[in-house]
Amino acid sequence: MKHNIEKGLLKTTWNSVLITASTTLLLACQPKTEDVKMPEVESQAASVLTYPVTRKGDVVDTYFGVQVADPYRWLEDDRSAETEAWVKAQNKATQGYLEQVPYKDKIATVVKNLLNYERISAPFTEGDYTYFYKNDGLQNQSVVYRQKGEGEPQVFIDPNKLSDDGTVSLAGLSFSNDGSLAAYLTSTGGSDWRELYVIDTNTMEKVDTKLVDLKFTGVSWYKNEGFYYSSYDKPEGSELSEKTDQHKVYYHKMGTAQKDDIAIFGHTEDQKHRYVGAEVSDDNQYLMISAANSTSGNRAYLKNLNDTNATWITVKESIESDVYLLTNKGEDLYLATNYQAPNSKIVKVKASAPNVENWQDVVSETENVLSPSTAGGYIFAEYMVDAISKVFQYSLEGEQVREIALPDIGTAGSFAGKQKATTTYFTFSNYTTPTTIYSYDITTGKTALFNKPASAFDGSQYVSKQVFYTSKDGTKVPMIVTQHKDAKLDGSSPTILYGYGGFNVSLTPQFSSTVAAWLELGGSYAVANIRGGGEYGKAWHKAGTQLQKQNVFDDFIAAAEYLIDNKYTSSKHLALRGGSNGGLLVGAVANQRPDLAAVALPAVGVMDMLRYHTFTAGAGWAYDYGTAEQSKEMFEYLKAYSPVHTVKSGVEYPATLVTTADHDDRVVPAHSFKYAAMLQANHTGTSPTLIRIETDAGHGAGTPISKTIEQYADIYGFTLYNLGVKNL
Template sequence: MRPTTLLAPLLLAVVMPVASALAADPPPVPAAVYPETATVPHTDDYHGTTVADPYRWLENDVREDEQVAAWVRAQNDVTFGYLKQIPQREAIEERLTELWNYEKFGVPFEEGGRYYFFKNDGLQNQFVLYTQETLESEPEVLIDPNEWSDDGTVALSGTAFSSDGKYLAYGVQDAGSDWRTWKVMNLETREDTGDELTYVKFNSPEWNADDTGLYYGRYPAPEAGEEFQTLNLNQKVYLHTLGTEQDDDELIFERPDHPKWGFSNTVTEDGGYHVITAWKGTDPRYRVFYRSLDGGDWQDLIDDFEHEYEFVANEGSKFYFLTDEADAGEAPLKRVVTIDVATGERTEIIPEAENVLTGVSRVSNLLFAKYLKDATTQVKVYTLDGTFVRDVEFDGLGTASGFGGDRDSTETFYSFASFDTPPSIYRYDLATGESTLLRRANVDLDPEDYEVKQVFYESKDGTRVPMFVAHKKGLELDGTNPTLLYGYGGFNIPLTPAFSVSRAAWMEMGGVFAMANLRGGGEYGEAWHEAGTKLNKQNVFDDFIAAAEYLIAEGYTSKEKLGIQGGSNGGLLVGASITQRPDLFAAALPAVGVMDMLRFHQFTAGRFWVDDYGSADDPEEFAALYAYSPYHNLEESVSYPATLITTADTDDRVVPGHSFKFAARLQQAHAGEAPVLIRIETRAGHGAGKPTEKVIEEYADMWAFLADRLGMTLPAGYGE
């Protein structure tokens, strides 16, 4: 779940004259009639507490269980039947398609003397990888994953270039699954070598020092039919030599005494060392092993899981790390240190500052340190000994990404964007510090028509929480504005102001968009994160509820005009919020959410999340989980907000059984007339790799659902 979560997509156009639909308030949509859902008399005993689980059968894999598959078909029939009757939907999908249709560029990078970048012409289902000799030369298509499937559901999911520029290892993702198959291309012939690595998950291959093979982590092959549900255990590190079969790969590193450990590989740029970072959950607390590639044995450098030690680069035997450990105690806002593996000497390079340090990269002989100040990006440049050089200047408050490169680089590249500013790609000259604009997205939207502000509000316990609010200029604070509040609040992941076509469309429709920076996230360092974890998780829901109350109190909206949205851990957030305060919201969009907090650790990657959530195996943590678990806290005869749950059949991050069980229970308990629906995408996963067509269709469904339930009248001529 720590890998970033996205939202999904799908549906039909409305056969209805758009002009008549926009001329007046649309007619009410007929009520949904839900399918009957069978129950089973299943209970579990948790530390003396008996807990009923009448929808346990919905945990079964939809691809393997015909009863579950039939339930999915019946629910989709109801959901799509309801959504296609919403008169605004056709106009919304048309406008979303228009807005989405612009060239999208990734940040360029240089490998082996050539430049590479990702680009989407506008409505391509998947981004295409291009290459060019210089920044001015004509780009050539290197890999076009749109040719890999008719429906666009097979994606390019990662790249690893050999240091000599001769080979490219690339990942293939099918139907949104976390499983990856890695292949190798000869960059001189542009043909695949025939090498193939399977059962790779949460891992990217790394070329060995002489570019003859790849280090990578893989799990044992799961049992047939268990690929998308079984726990992921016993990852091992192998060396695959080009031109050989995967079955012949050399086992490099394993810890059979710790089957829950996972491993990432780094070969230092000078080819001197192989570094393995071991992890066992979502918390950035790592052990670090290394060996000299001259033939040395494995050495234990960081021998516990107490702190973050993220390998940055090396200078000979000096290893640079981003860490939250201080010389005596903690450095929760993080700092950069070196550890000399030859002498054991530790040296502070960049001290802990007043803002959280979220990432560091080495380019040439410079360190680019990325900070967050109230959830907006700041980047500072240092020499390798920690001498401050300069700040990177940005055009306003927003989010910057990039700043990659090699020891011999003279330049680096980055992207900058905000809620009302489409992504802009810059070249940064390392010698002068000058940024040159290379490309700016040409979106059919005028940023001058919108305004973005950052506000601060008090949560239930008095904690000061930031929130971004974006909308059209000239908004009247009269409590009548349809408003969408978004949140996440978990896994040390910060929410920062970035451009989104779907959010831009929502604001163009006349909606207010608000994004709250809740505890549990990474906006203010480890203390902020821990304040929203385990026994403190209720703080996250309190922060979100307080954000809603602030928007109402300040006149942005009202209970009748307020919708909430979140995905993955944010889906849990939405589910918990509507069970705790069903009176506060008119509509809810929980996506791919963790809804059964007592059993999440029994499936696929769920065991990693114990770091943030705790586990029902622990009596005290069980009590906290049971108190807010959305599935278990739905109550009979309560009028819940209109809810559109979204998930996908191939989600092997948060298995769809979470959403299935929550939807079934919500439909059974709900006493109001507002629709409570579930939309189940096919051949899609947790979000990554989802085709553009599916994304647009799903957002059209969600925005139409909100427009219908929040009483939104679209601007005249919208979508025409």
């Protein structure tokens, strides 16, 4: 299977993340003088929390003549002994607080029970085998299985054997055209840096040399001869925080050393881009390069691999829109694009003259956002209608074959397969339905149940309702609220409001065992489809970017106010949650409206908006955020909402549990460190402001199940405790 290039800041899972210290501490942390009282719990006396000291430095930056203090700049050094000591002291304080939550063990049991069921992926065919991922329930990492025909499934790759604690994860898998070779990527501790191994699928033996230091990459095979991959030059400083800026595509020929790999794109000054990926067409005839400077918009170039004298042909030079190769039929290329089509469309063009002037619509743009895939020589067009899936099958000539009947209202996906496939598989889920897999006969349109998981969660006891509310400027925004069917609208329900609001990411209804655990613990769960996301196409995304970013925060605030006004919950029973860009959302909203909710849960957040672009691949997020150097207006706008810069002295902020991880090289943990330090230094009141720093974990992907259980016991325990829940 082929993978599109990962780009920059992507939606995180709810798995909280970031740092832990080594056993040797060179600097001692002294207690801070201010005490914070813990909320009263039935049969338990209030306790006192003492924060570790955080040294204030004297760093000052100047932007357009304005001086901005950065007293915690030293926390950006993830390799210093002082940072290490601070991390250990903060974790000790946080765990000391959490140990007093009386029902934390019960929460862990609920989370564990709801994760403990067999989960499999949609199957896919490579060579003579059908492959699928499976987790027996509590395995730290899912295992890749395969079977031939009706034979018994056998283990193909078991990432649980790559480390004792499950912190090495499988991060990609790609097969050569005939399925005889497979390249797989691994991640250690959740890092975006990868190692690559090639195995012979017949003998299961490793062949060829190990490749190291790959980042933001797919693997695209050319016949059985070699493959294309992407990476940056390894930084001279910290590999977890140093800026990485020039992405390159390499070709690796089987049987050669990595040092001899040929850089085919991104290696010259006129080709400099932050995110570059390569895709070989299914027939090995064409190579398409996607080159981007930001997480939105790309240039595209094409080369005929059958012509040794071929040069790059421009497919699209403008970087203001996106395009990628969907499939090809001989010289006809089928491209998915939002060029002059904010909700996306599919076009066809000859490979000999692929420029935009020659594009012909195959599936035209509609009022709903399109996410297409292909299988069996057909196009499967998934549309979002108010964040809900509708799927249609089209011929390559653009004729609609049929609408595919889905089992319920929710999210469908994974329609994919080779051009000669006769069957494809798709997944379906929503907030109350565990991911279920269906087979689909491409010719007849017949759908059949393939796998229904045996989760302990009884979705029939819960209901999801989509509502529309009005934001500050009059914009209508959808939100889905899930709660027990007997829940009363009296404002008493402990509620988590989740949001993201950026990078064209759409929050569609999907099942999560950890969300199910929150529901079983008596909570309600609301997801707001705020601006900045992709639910209504490019216009919805752009309405939440740069100088319009406040729309995102206003939409989230309005979502909370709707829940309160309509008695789903109340401020004292409401928690705000989001990760990555959603962590920024929670931090900004908690600072702007500290009265809005009782609890704030920002995970792996982008918290320093003046310096985010100086770390790892952060400069690529400027499409959404802008940068402080861009203009005085942009600097002032960023500073006005940057969570690190908008914490005020003497304000009572919500009970806050910041979560991050030590191997997060997407959003470096310094963001969370600095925000937590600012809160602890300035917050007034009795609510705790703590940080939980996970070890051997990254931005969320690949987190072992064992860590997930621990994380959610802590997060939900903290949340319920500070929402006033005394007993479970």
